Amino acid sequence: MRNENQLLPLKKDISSIAVIGPLADSQQDIEGSWVMEGKPSEAVTVLEGIRNKLGTGVRVEYAKGPDIKRDIPSFFEALMPGPKAPPQTPAQAEEAFNKAVDAARRSDVAVLVLGELANMSGEGASWASLDLPGKQQQLLEAVAATGKPVVLVLISGRHLNLSWAAEYVPAILEAWYPGTQGGNAIADLLFGDANPGGKLPVTWPRNVGQVPIYYAHNLTHMPETSRGFVSRYWDGLSSPLFPFGYGLSYTKFAFSSLQLTQPQVKLGQTLKVSVDVENTGSRAGDEVVQLYIHQQAGSASRPVRELKGFERITLAPGEKRTVHFSLGKEELSFWSPQEKKWVEEPENFDLWIGEDSTATLHTTFKINP
Secondary structure, eight states, X not given: OOSSSOOOOOOTTOSEEEEESTTTTOHHHHHOSSOTTSOGGGOOOHXXXXXXXXXXXXXXXXXXXXXXXXXXXXXXXXXXXXXOOOOXXXXXXXXHHHHHHHHHHTSSEEEEEEEOOGGGSSTTOOOSOOSOSTTHHHHHHXXXXXXXXXXXXXXXXXXXXXXXXXXXXXXEEEOOSOOTTHHHHHHHHHTTSSOOOOOOSSOBOSSGGGOSOOSSOXXXXXXBOTTSSBOSBTTBOSSOSBOTTOOOOSSOEEEEXXXXXXXXXXXXXXXXXXXXXXXXXSSOEEEEEEEEEEEOSSSSOOOSOEEEEEEEEEEOTTOEEEEEEEEOHHHHOEEETTTTEEEOOOOEEEEEEESSTTOXXXXXXEEEO
């Protein structure tokens, strides 16, 4: 993912690449938590995936950097298989930090694999902070300061604070805990042999002060100020860093011709919706077409947007396809706290279709009694 409208893959004709970070060559951590019966020895790390991809023609230098430490052990640490390495001393951590930065300076591109250890996610593993644990943020900033192109691969079980990275790092790939073949899959994405098409299943906050944050909030959860813009904090924006449903690829998509079979239906009837989606880029790719609605009024306060339909499609360059959705009683009803049951109400609705929860292609419809 990234703030720009499109990503570009890494070139395979580079002469050298630095793969940096405490999670770059960890078989255990790429599999994630709750893998007690797994076989970490069979897992492919990001470092191995990149080496498999590039072969011997490109110099791939690995630098682990400082270890990630937990001051308080988690529930999972005692259950994780394999021997436990002795902790780094402060002097060893500083030396590893400097070696990682030097490796970036010697290379054409730096791929930083940062995030959370597998035992940092799961029961008894909550965090009071969303910052990258340990010295990872300092390492990321130091590598970026070398002036070399940087790609950040995030291995994690939750959203972390990427506010600085979103501004200064050209490309960010959220891999979560990708599993046994994760390293090969990540390499396929980084070098363009696969086109990323994933979408965020969460709203990504700018910092921990925004949590809990979600796209389907009510109007009262995001009040407008007298100056006419939405603001909840005096020291930052209320909007998320990345919205629910967000995700970029190596191509672009355009949405048009949003149509309804009819602008009004009766209670219990089904409304048909269609939209044209076109791949306007130069590569084949996947898009997840997302439909959101908002009931403008009613017996209870309704969320500003609710996802009511989505469909993944694959389009060749220049290909256009019409995508169809149906909105019936199941999609248009909500649980009434007053009546203690699912209700569908005659009311006016907004409808949006697009690539994430901030979609702007809009129309309205009405449900009549």
